[in-house]
Amino acid sequence: MRRYELIAPCHFGLEAVLKKEIIDLGYDISNVEDGRVTFFGDEEAVCRANIFLRTAERILIKVGSFHAETFEELFQGTKNLSWEDYIPKDGKFWVAKAGSVKSKLFSPSDIQSIMKKAMVDRLKEVYRVSWFEEDGESFPIRVFLLKDEVTIGLDTTGESLHKRGYRKLTAKAPIAENLAAALIMLTPWRADRILVDPFCGSGTFPIEAAMMAANMAPGMHRFFTAENWSHVVGKQIWHDTFEEANEMVDLSVETDIQGYDADEDIVAAARENARLAGVDKLIHFQKRDVKDLSHGKKYGFIITNPPYGERLEDKENLHILYEALGERYRMLDAWSLYMITSYENAERDIGRRADKNRKIYNGMMKTYYYQFMGPKPAKKPRSDAEK
Incomplete structure (x- = not known):
């Protein structure tokens, strides 16, 4: 089985609870930061984390990380990643969310646009095509910038993990x-x-x-991307x-x-x-x-x-x-x-x-x-x- 580094975002202040959950599932923690826990696991870990974790927001496969203070560095860093390992020739891919904290690059829309162009350039060269129909399966991307360090993850979950599927009727101000x-x-x-x-x-x-x-x-009664x-x-x-x-x-x-x-x-x-x-x-x-x-x-x-x-x-x-x-x-x-x-x-x-x-x-x-x-x-x- 392939080995991945997986990222599990969570509510700020509850990282320790999620860390314990992940350890109890049998996986090794690689990093704990504000609002997310990173750990190692194989293909089975992607499934088990999505289905069994109660406190995570979603599960991302870490595609890569690098330092970027300019949009050119963001472009080149994104292009250098092995996107073809994840996104097939007909895949539909986009940067679904970009977050930036204490970084020189802070405009979400610009970050999303630059990264999309870099991914397209990379995959054009790999697949030797000039145009992507993007009519296949969806591959949403999420990116975090913290102090100019860029971390990019492929979202395996889709709708947030808090959506178990049972809450069809809600009261005012429900808790997640x-x-x-x-x-x-x-x-x-x-x-x-x-x-x-x-x-x-x-x-x-x-x-x-x-x-x-x-x-x-x-997560036993819901679908994952x-x-x-x-x-x-x-x-x-x-x-x-x-x-x-x-x-x-x-x-x-x-x-x-x-x-x-x-x-x-x-x-x-x-x-x-x-x-x-x-x-x-x-x-x-x-x-x-x-x-x-x-x-x-x-x-x-x-x-x-x-x-x-x-x-x-x-x-x-x-x-x-x-x-x-x-x-x-x-x-x-x-x-x-x-x-x-x-x-x-x-x-x-x-x-x-x-x-x-x-x-x-x-x-x-x-x-x-x-x-x-x-x-x-x-x-x-x-x-x-x-x-």
Whole structure:
């Protein structure tokens, strides 16, 4: 099998979570930077990373990297790469996205145009043609410029990995699926523990938790661009990896995962999304206001994405909502609360300083992940058979 260096972009601030996921899949990390993790893998790794990683945005095959401070250097550096190893004679190719940070070249449209010309020049010489019909499979390219270092990747994913395929109905300001998964993974929650989201919206937190509990791969029900690149990754490898994902699913697991929302229509949408994800039997959704939040058992988790009050008229009453959440949380016995929000008075209104606070970018919005940690449950005594 061919060996690749693969790039997995992710949300800023969550690189460590993605790094652990990649290591758990069995691959060696080559680099960790702001917003992306690079690792080594073969053709199977392309499939397994796309299908199994919960927190990545997409998977890129690294085509090459070089230094460029001028457009001429960008042109020559791009042209020197072996594009014919990836793009066939009839391939449709373009620079889908260009990002630049602290680099002399910063215009995305100019970077995209120069690189496209360089790729065309290279492939004209290799294939000895004067014109490309580009009527074959798609080969989108992504490029990052950081301090004049250019890194170019071939996008194997297509639509972002956060699009699992289950969220057909959305509430206002839904949280991305891969971000929700990462936030759950930052907690000690496991399938045998209670999880409640009192602002469940589209149901993303409960659904992602249920998929984890059932060992359901997030990408097992969707399509990836590289599935059509049989010369890069064989179709049998894709088939075998999807089969592996299907065999791992265990829907017999017992869970206590609950999602509440004050809007009946939103609750109905969350139920439908859970059904489409195949985990509706593992989640209890209910119309319930946050002021009615309660649970009779100990050591549960609240993991939630409450309203931020982005509109001024919403922000005026936001303190009431957070105060209600804080009051109900204090009435729960030995629970933990994990909450992502940009609301600046969250701790004040909850009525307690967070034990930990992590800055995370939700898209372009700076948010904070407040972590109010409850006590750990006592360890169960080992049986004679386990000793």
